[in-house]
Amino acid sequence: MDNRTFLYSTALVLAAATIGLVSAPDQAVAQAARASAPGLLNMAEVERRAASEGIVVTEIEMENRLAEVEGRDAQQRKVELVIDRKTGEVLQRKTRQRNIFD
Numbered sequence: 001m002d003n004r005t006f007l008y009s010t011a012l013v014l015a016a017a018t019i020g021l022v023s024a025p026d027q028a029v030a031q032a033a034r035a036s037a038p039g040l041l042n043m044a045e046v047e048r049r050a051a052s053e054g055i056v057v058t059e060i061e062m063e064n065r066l067a068e069v070e071g072r073d074a075q076q077r078k079v080e081l082v083i084d085r086k087t088g089e090v091l092q093r094k095t096r097q098r099n100i101f102d
Helices: 003-023 027-035 043-052
Strands: 056-063 066-072 078-084 090-096
Touching (some): 043 066, 043 078
Antiparallel strands (some): 078 090
C-alpha cells in the first residue's frame, strides 16, 4: 500500500467515525431530558433521597418513573436502591456483604 492510499483510507475511517459520533445520541442529554420531566424527582433529588437512607451514591440510572441507585452504606457494603421518582419511595433495597475483592 502506498502512502496516498494509506492517507485516503485513514481519512475515510476518520470521517466515518466523526459521522458516527455526531449522529449517536448523547446519553447525558437524554438522561437530562428524563430528569426534567414534570412531577418527577431529578438526579439531585434522587441523590438526596438515597443519602437520607445512609447511602453514598456512586451511580444513578434514571428510566421513566424509576431511578436505580448504586452506592455504599456506612459499613462499606455495596447497596442498590430502586426509587420511585414520583413519590420518592424506596421500592427495593439490595445489600451485598463486603468481601476482600470489592
